[in-house]
Amino acid sequence: MHEDAGGCCGPTRQSLGTPTAPAADPVPAAPAGGGTARAVDPSPRSPLVEIPAGEFWMGSEAAEVFPADGEGPVRRVSTGAFAIAAHAVTNADFAEFVEATGYRTEAERFGWSFVFHLLVHPAAADHVMEARVPGAPWWRGVRGATWRAPRGPGSDVEDVLDHPVVHLSYDDARAYARWRGGRLPTEAEWERAARGGLEGATYPWGEDLTPGGEHRTNIWQGTFPTVNTGEDGYLGTAPVDAYQPNGYGLYNTSGNVWEWTSDRFSATYHRHDKPATRVDPQGPRFGVTRVVRGGSYLCHRSYCNRYRVAARTSVTDDSSLGHTGMRLVVDR
Numbered sequence: 281m282h283e284d285a286g287g288c289c290g291p292t293r294q295s296l297g298t299p300t301a302p303a304a305d306p307v308p309a310a311p312a313g314g315g316t317a318r319a320v321d322p323s324p325r326s327p328l329v330e331i332p333a334g335e336f337w338m339g340s341e342a343a344e345v346f347p348a349d350g351e352g353p354v355r356r357v358s359t360g361a362f363a364i365a366a367h368a369v370t371n372a373d374f375a376e377f378v379e380a381t382g383y384r385t386e387a388e389r390f391g392w393s394f395v396f397h398l399l400v401h402p403a404a405a406d407h408v409m410e411a412r413v414p415g416a417p418w419w420r421g422v423r424g425a426t427w428r429a430p431r432g433p434g435s436d437v438e439d440v441l442d443h444p445v446v447h448l449s450y451d452d453a454r455a456y457a458r459w460r461g462g463r464l465p466t467e468a469e470w471e472r473a474a475r476g477g478l479e480g481a482t483y484p485w486g487e488d489l490t491p492g493g494e495h496r497t498n499i500w501q502g503t504f505p506t507v508n509t510g511e512d513g514y515l516g517t518a519p520v521d522a523y524q525p526n527g528y529g530l531y532n533t534s535g536n537v538w539e540w541t542s543d544r545f546s547a548t549y550h551r552h553d554k555p556a557t558r559v560d561p562q563g564p565r566f567g568v569t570r571v572v573r574g575g576s577y578l579c580h581r582s583y584c585n586r587y588r589v590a591a592r593t594s595v596t597d598d599s600s601l602g603h604t605g606m607r608l609v610v611d612r
Contacts, residue, residue, distance in 0.1 A: 295413045333358070346586075349547065358559050368532060372441040374448075387426045394601040399431050418505040431602070444537045447600045463608075466560070471573065471589065482589065485524065499576075517536060543562065
């Protein structure tokens with residue numbers, strides 16, 4: 281396996297030497313006409329799945345893990361009851377939020393976001409920034425790339441309204457969740473739900489990546505980062521309900537897009553066997569990056585084998601990329 285530096289997963293804005301603050305203050309995430317949040321009202325495409333209070337085995341110590349990611353040790357973790365969306369938030373969902381609130385994402389306020397080089401829209405060629413991400417030159421900073429134009433100027437979401445919304449920062453994801461009356465999942469909640477009841481399995485459906493030759497997830501096929509054969513049916517994002525759901529009824533908890541969690545990242549915090557790391561863990565109190573889970577359409581075994589259900593990585597809160605979205609959780 282290639283020694284991975286995390287560049288396929290999530291470069292930061294600072295890697296291109298850009299300012300660390302948006303140009304303007306965000307628009308408050310409140311419904312038009314006042315108020316603070318909607319009652320929970322997931323879209324018809326994203327019903328809530330009830331997860332009862334319980335325990336599960338979290339993490340992995342398999343040979344293919346990246347030691348710096350801190351997937352291990354495997355430990356027994358309990359969570360309270362919660363409800364989680366069956367699907368990632370769609371472009372249609374996010375458009376409803378923006379129409380109701382006038383919210384502008386950080387990518388819109390920064391004026392640019394990251395797009396994978398093979399997916400930059402031809403009309404956006406003149407909008408590509410000259411700087412390159414060290415160690416991950418396949419990422420392009422594209423001026424005008426936002427959730428509305430995920431491949432840069434010239435692209436739009438009208439034909440992919442049922443695909444996951446991307447180019448969301450942590451604050452963008454949290455603002456949407458608050459408006460819906462929910463929140464982002466903790467890392468433990470995310471993994472418990474993503475496993476679908478399978479203890480210790482590599483993928484949400486078991487051990488075989490393509491059981492019976494059937495693709496169960498949207499990841500990279502071919503030679504990364506130059507040739508994607510698209511054998512799974514997609515070169516970029518897929519609809520949020522593509523492929524079979526896991527045992528709990530959740531779709532795409534492996535591949536398609538990375539999903540934000542509320543936990544700050546640490547590779548060592550959870551190695552301490554104490555109640556804070558085993559009972560409804562919330563992650564460390566301090567940290568410069570945030571955990572994202574699930575892998576994406578760019579993950580490939582030769583470089584970023586993080587579409588496994590225990591895999592984790594992190595990005596800064598202000599990062600926005602063409603393969604990062606979110607899923608909603610509601611307290612029970």
